Amino acid sequence: MSNYLLNPKLFDDDVVQEPIRAGFGRGLKAAGEANEKVVALCADLTESTMVNKFSEAYPDRFIQVGIAEQNLVSVASGLACAGKIPFASSYAAFNPGRNWEQIKTTIAINDQPVKIVGGHSGISVGPDGATHQMLEDIALMRVLPNMIVVVPGDSIEAEKATKAIAENGKPSYIRLTRVKTPIISTIESPFEIGTAYILREGSDVSLMGTGTMTYQLLVAANILSTQGINAEVVHVPTIKPLDNDTIIFSAKRTGRVVSAEEAQIAGGFGGAIAELLSEKLPTPLLRIGMQDRYGESGEPMELFDHFGLTGEHIAKKVAEFVHNTSQYHREY
Amino acid sequence: MGGQLTITQLQHKANDLREDVVRMLEAAGSGHSAGSLGLADILAALYFNIMNIDPKNPEWSDRDIFILSNGHTVPIQYAAMAEAGYFEKEELLTLRKLGSRLQGHPERVKLPGLENTSGPLGSGLSQAAGVAYSFQYLDDSKHRFVYVVMGDGELDEGNVWEAAMFAGKYKLSQLIAFIDRNNIQIDGCTEEVMPLEDLRGKWESFGWHVLEIDGHNIESIIDAASTARAITNRPSVIIAHTIPGKGVDFMEYDYKWHGISPNSEQAKLALQKLRTLDGKITSGDAE
Numbered sequence: 001m002s003n004y005l006l007n008p009k010l011f012d013d014d015v016v017q018e019p020i021r022a023g024f025g026r027g028l029k030a031a032g033e034a035n036e037k038v039v040a041l042c043a044d045l046t047e048s049t050m051v052n053k054f055s056e057a058y059p060d061r062f063i064q065v066g067i068a069e070q071n072l073v074s075v076a077s078g079l080a081c082a083g084k085i086p087f088a089s090s091y092a093a094f095n096p097g098r099n100w101e102q103i104k105t106t107i108a109i110n111d112q113p114v115k116i117v118g119g120h121s122g123i124s125v126g127p128d129g130a131t132h133q134m135l136e137d138i139a140l141m142r143v144l145p146n147m148i149v150v151v152p153g154d155s156i157e158a159e160k161a162t163k164a165i166a167e168n169g170k171p172s173y174i175r176l177t178r179v180k181t182p183i184i185s186t187i188e189s190p191f192e193i194g195t196a197y198i199l200r201e202g203s204d205v206s207l208m209g210t211g212t213m214t215y216q217l218l219v220a221a222n223i224l225s226t227q228g229i230n231a232e233v234v235h236v237p238t239i240k241p242l243d244n245d246t247i248i249f250s251a252k253r254t255g256r257v258v259s260a261e262e263a264q265i266a267g268g269f270g271g272a273i274a275e276l277l278s279e280k281l282p283t284p285l286l287r288i289g290m291q292d293r294y295g296e297s298g299e300p301m302e303l304f305d306h307f308g309l310t311g312e313h314i315a316k317k318v319a320e321f322v323h324n325t326s327q328y329h330r331e332y
Numbered sequence: 333m334g335g336q337l338t339i340t341q342l343q344h345k346a347n348d349l350r351e352d353v354v355r356m357l358e359a360a361g362s363g364h365s366a367g368s369l370g371l372a373d374i375l376a377a378l379y380f381n382i383m384n385i386d387p388k389n390p391e392w393s394d395r396d397i398f399i400l401s402n403g404h405t406v407p408i409q410y411a412a413m414a415e416a417g418y419f420e421k422e423e424l425l426t427l428r429k430l431g432s433r434l435q436g437h438p439e440r441v442k443l444p445g446l447e448n449t450s451g452p453l454g455s456g457l458s459q460a461a462g463v464a465y466s467f468q469y470l471d472d473s474k475h476r477f478v479y480v481v482m483g484d485g486e487l488d489e490g491n492v493w494e495a496a497m498f499a500g501k502y503k504l505s506q507l508i509a510f511i512d513r514n515n516i517q518i519d520g521c522t523e524e525v526m527p528l529e530d531l532r533g534k535w536e537s538f539g540w541h542v543l544e545i546d547g548h549n550i551e552s553i554i555d556a557a558s559t560a561r562a563i564t565n566r567p568s569v570i571i572a573h574t575i576p577g578k579g580v581d582f583m584e585y586d587y588k589w590h591g592i593s594p595n596s597e598q599a600k601l602a603l604q605k606l607r608t609l610d611g612k613i614t615s616g617d618a619e
Contacts, residue, residue, distance in 0.1 A: 078462020
């Protein structure tokens with residue numbers, strides 16, 4: 001199979017579920033404990049972004065900026081100028097949704113190690129509806145030179161990713177989600193910025209996922225195996241820099257690629273995979289995600305079902321894709 | 333650096349910087365003339381009197397921090413930095429050219445001594461507030477100050493008022509802001525484009541200590557900065573009334589000079605004006 005250590009209870013009915021943001025909350029507190037330069041800012045969403053773990057432990061290093069996301073990130077840039085490692089947190093709809101220019105100018109061009117924390121991203125934020133379902137943040141952030149973009153697949157990985165970006169010395173974006181999702185990894189599982197992990201080896205198709213979608217791909221792979229389709233599953237928690245080697249390696253092995261994300265497929269993770277494959281290894285590609293439309297109100301799993309993002313829906317689409325597409329790749 | 337030069341010598345410095353700006357903008361063939369010239373006295377006062385800096389050691393850990401928010405006026409900052417010794421003056425003529433460290437708008441990573449990156453307006457005060465917050469609450473650096481220069485047109489940006497509220501809330505007393513109140517922006521007069529008055533009242537209501545000065549009077553600039561440093565319970569803003577294009581009569585007060593540079597004939601004339609300026613500025617090499 002693969003060397004990656006998956007949660008052994010992953011497919012049990014009582015698999016532990018936890019919001020990815022909870023891992024961020026723990027990671028930020030741990031990062032603050034390890035390095036006193038770490039400071040946290042929040043724009044009036046301290047509890048729901050789980051910055052409160054940090055602010056309760058280190059009240060002197062927590063800065064409340066109010067509902068002012070432009071100020072949030074540009075003050076963070078100033079704190080970095082004074083030698084701090086600021087985590088600037090809000091919902092992704094506003095951060096980077098509202099303050100992208102300030103992020104570009106005062107953090108990315110300025111190359112300051114500010115950490116942008118985009119909470120409550122994706123469709124799974126649920127009943128709040130389209131205005132709060134941030135689907136464009138991956139695209140917005142991955143086009144910025146100097147910016148690191150991390151989308152953890154579960155709360156354990158989010159904790160590791162938070163600690164890692166605290167010490168990477170670079171402008172970084174971490175994308176988090178609100179809803180409880182199954183824990184796919186273990187404390188011992190590896191996480192490095194810039195590395196993708198093959199969670200399950202296969203020969204017919206490579207299912208590449210980021211964030212909450214990786215779990216759905218693992219479910220899909222189980223379903224597909226009962227239909228005689230041997231799917232590989234690749235978890236891609238870092239979208240920038242993309243782990244080109246692992247993605248190309250997997251695409252070569254299977255000759256068919258599927259990308260999955262809780263975001264717009266245009267410009268997002270699917271866009272990144274499409275760019276890489278079309279330049280380096282043209283391979284048939286199916287992009288799963290939001291298809292050039294906004295979301296709507298509903299419970300998270302209802303929305304996953306409605307927009308075809310559950311393992312069951314994905315398995316169906318992948319089966320069609322496999323049946324209608326020959327395995328192919330072309331090397332340049 | 334502080335306190336070495338007399339007021340007259342500082343006035344001469346400001347005029348030298350103006351001449352540098354005219355030469356730079358002419359060589360560049362583009363750039364913002366009016367604001368750069370209008371800020372000459374404030375930048376001369378900051379770099380040669382007010383700020384505690386060491387141009388030979390731009391990373392000096394006890395230095396004051398200067399943030400230029402209206403990045404389009406950076407030619408005057410480059411001129412002041414070169415004059416202060418951050419880099420050789422010859423480099424000034426590379427402004428806006430391919431490969432230059434002197435980008436059209438300031439980029440921290442390109443040139444040692446720059447503390448921020450700006451151009452898109454409205455976020456310099458926030459950056460300065462972040463530094464000031466760190467000095468006041470995180471670093472125990474009570475001796476360090478943050479100076480930020482903003483344009484007045486820039487105050488149209490909502491981000492500025494977010495920062496004003498933030499600095500007021502946290503009483504960032506090591507934060508000292510200058511507003512270049514020259515009354516022009518690209519489309520015309522500030523009060524026509526988007527009225528700013530009552531400007532003093534606005535800042536006061538946000539919890540700032542407000543000073544209002546003639547932004548071409550070096551002594552007033554230095555006095556205002558030292559009053560601002562002595563205010564320990566609030567951030568300070570110095571509304572500096574300036575003349576856009578100051579020192580070159582055919583540019584003065586004319587908003588059309590906001591975003592353009594002089595051609596060689598205009599530059600020649602401008603340099604002449606700067607050296608013989610009807611007594612408006614005492615120039616060291618006027619004769």
